Amino acid sequence: MDKIICEICGYKLEGVLEELPSDWRCPVCSASKDFLKKKIYKEREETVFLDIDQNNVSIERNPHKCVKCGNCKSVCQYKQGVYGHYDINKIKCKTICVDCGQCSIACPTGAIDVKNQYKELSELIKKKNKVMICQTAPSVRVSLAEMFGEKEGTICTGKLVACLRKLGFNYVFDTTFGADLTVMEEAHELIERLKSKAKLPMFTSCCPSWVKFLEIFYPKHIPNLSTCKSPILMQGSIIKSYWANLFGIKKEDIVSVAITPCTAKKSEIFNNDDVDYVITVRELAKWILEENIDYKSLAESEFDSLMTTGSGAGIIFGVSGGVMESVIRTAYFLVNNENLKNIEFENIRENDGLLECNVDLKKYSIKIAIVSGLINARKIFDKIEKGGKYDFIEVMSCLGGCMAGGGQPKNLRHTYEEVRNMRKKSLYDLDRGSNVRFCHENSDIVNIYKNYLNKVGSKQLHTTYKDQSEILGQN
Numbered sequence: 417m418d419k420i421i422c423e424i425c426g427y428k429l430e431g432v433l434e435e436l437p438s439d440w441r442c443p444v445c446s447a448s449k450d451f452l453k454k455k456i457y458k459e460r461e462e463t464v465f466l467d468i469d470q471n472n473v474s475i476e477r478n479p480h481k482c483v484k485c486g487n488c489k490s491v492c493q494y495k496q497g498v499y500g501h502y503d504i505n506k507i508k509c510k511t512i513c514v515d516c517g518q519c520s521i522a523c524p525t526g527a528i529d530v531k532n533q534y535k536e537l538s539e540l541i542k543k544k545n546k547v548m549i550c551q552t553a554p555s556v557r558v559s560l561a562e563m564f565g566e567k568e569g570t571i572c573t574g575k576l577v578a579c580l581r582k583l584g585f586n587y588v589f590d591t592t593f594g595a596d597l598t599v600m601e602e603a604h605e606l607i608e609r610l611k612s613k614a615k616l617p618m619f620t621s622c623c624p625s626w627v628k629f630l631e632i633f634y635p636k637h638i639p640n641l642s643t644c645k646s647p648i649l650m651q652g653s654i655i656k657s658y659w660a661n662l663f664g665i666k667k668e669d670i671v672s673v674a675i676t677p678c679t680a681k682k683s684e685i686f687n688n689d690d691v692d693y694v695i696t697v698r699e700l701a702k703w704i705l706e707e708n709i710d711y712k713s714l715a716e717s718e719f720d721s722l723m724t725t726g727s728g729a730g731i732i733f734g735v736s737g738g739v740m741e742s743v744i745r746t747a748y749f750l751v752n753n754e755n756l757k758n759i760e761f762e763n764i765r766e767n768d769g770l771l772e773c774n775v776d777l778k779k780y781s782i783k784i785a786i787v788s789g790l791i792n793a794r795k796i797f798d799k800i801e802k803g804g805k806y807d808f809i810e811v812m813s814c815l816g817g818c819m820a821g822g823g824q825p826k827n828l829r830h831t832y833e834e835v836r837n838m839r840k841k842s843l844y845d846l847d848r849g850s851n852v853r854f855c856h857e858n859s860d861i862v863n864i865y866k867n868y869l870n871k872v873g874s875k876q877l878h879t880t881y882k883d884q885s886e887i888l889g890q891n
């Protein structure tokens with residue numbers, strides 16, 4: 417009996433190669449018998465490509481498009497610190513994946529790509545029997561235009577909203593409102609932890625890929641995660657409660673969609689009722705093209721009211737360090753009852769994935785770290801293990817933050833770094849041009865606490881986490 421492997425997709429079988437029928441087809445990728453190879457393999461064969469599980473809800477791999485370049489594996493291992501950091505013979509799945517989608521950006525042929533949901537959504541929207549609501553994350557407005565030939569970093573908020581209306585959404589909201597809500601909750605939580613000196617450092621929790629990484633590889637630090645839901649979930653929860661009540665719409669008649677730069681958000685909303693669909697920027701652009709919407713000639717449109725206003729602090733959520741900067745702006749106000757004079761933290765805006773510094777809140781001097789690229793999260797955990805002391809740590813899975821997310825356009829005209837810098841500059845420009853730059857001064861935020869939430873810490877804006885380390889199969 418030979419051990420046989422399909423060279424295209426890695427499917428394994430046992431049998432006599434020569435005796436297989438000439439019209440044999442691989443049950444996974446349909447490759448012909450010509451692609452079979454006799455193999456002496458260990459308990460589990462390692463392939464040059466990442467063997468993505470079929471039940472992965474964020475990304476998928478099409479073996480027919482794979483040229484076996486190995487880019488996906490390198491990114492996952494050396495930038496994201498995931499592949500190669502577990503025993504492949506013990507894990508309870510094909511590949512440990514935290515859904516960041518960075519392998520799909522690195523894949524030259526599109527063999528690994530976002531798991532598309534826009535076609536299903538497009539069918540649903542055409543039935544016109546639901547109230548279709550979407551929210552768009554800050555980073556989407558500085559990347560979508562690239563897909564239509566415009567310069568990288570072009571700010572296209574008005575066109576984006578117009579496209580979404582043309583696709584059939586009844587209401588279009590800005591996730592910056594959800595980001596502001598997150599800042600309010602997280603700034604209060606930070607101050608509570610500083611007062612009690614408990615569960616420090618506090619880690620940010622708005623990146624689901626980072627949260628899953630911690631739950632799998634560093635579960636003992638779960639108490640350090642902020643309990644705040646991410647901006648899309650906070651906003652989704654408000655849409656289906658406060659907003660639905662105001663408009664007399666039943667929750668079950670709403671389909672709530674988030675347009676994001678992020679593949680991991682697809683996994684985040686799995687088994688969650690706040691948001692029903694997550695559509696990435698690459699999916700959105702395909703959808704716009706398939707519906708023959710003429711992006712260039714479309715007149716600009718504005719967000720719908722009620723959750724219209726987002727502060728500049730919410731907009732910079734799209735950049736690594738932005739969540740930290742926004743939370744500090746509000747935490748400083750909460751501690752001192754006055755606003756910070758210099759609110760642009762130039763010293764933390766230039767970082768290549770790991771930066772540490774001290775921040776003076778007057779009553780508290782806090783040690784912070786800003787991390788992006790999960791390989792750098794491993795470095796910060798190493799430092800903590802060796803006695804490093806921090807109060808507040810922001811972690812974003814994608815190097816540079818969400819504007820470089822796994823669902824963003826792939827750009828072949830410039831290097832990754834150049835594209836990141838162009839999108840980043842636009843987000844900071846938007847903050848600088850905002851009338852409101854502190855989330856605690858956003859009138860929509862003030863009103864929602866006054867009219868509905870009453871106080872910070874509402875259960876509907878917070879979440880819990882679970883230890884997922886058993887997937888590593890080491891216990």
Ligand code: SF4
Nearest residue numbers: 492513514516517519
């Ligand atoms: S999505 Fe991220 S974690 Fe998952 S396989 Fe790709 S690079 Fe690795």
Ligand code: SF4
Nearest residue numbers: 482483485486488523
């Ligand atoms: S990056 Fe794409 S083409 Fe290259 S090995 Fe991975 S899946 Fe195949």
Ligand code: SF4
Nearest residue numbers: 623678813814818821
């Ligand atoms: S950094 Fe942003 S885009 Fe990347 S995985 Fe996290 S939330 Fe998603």
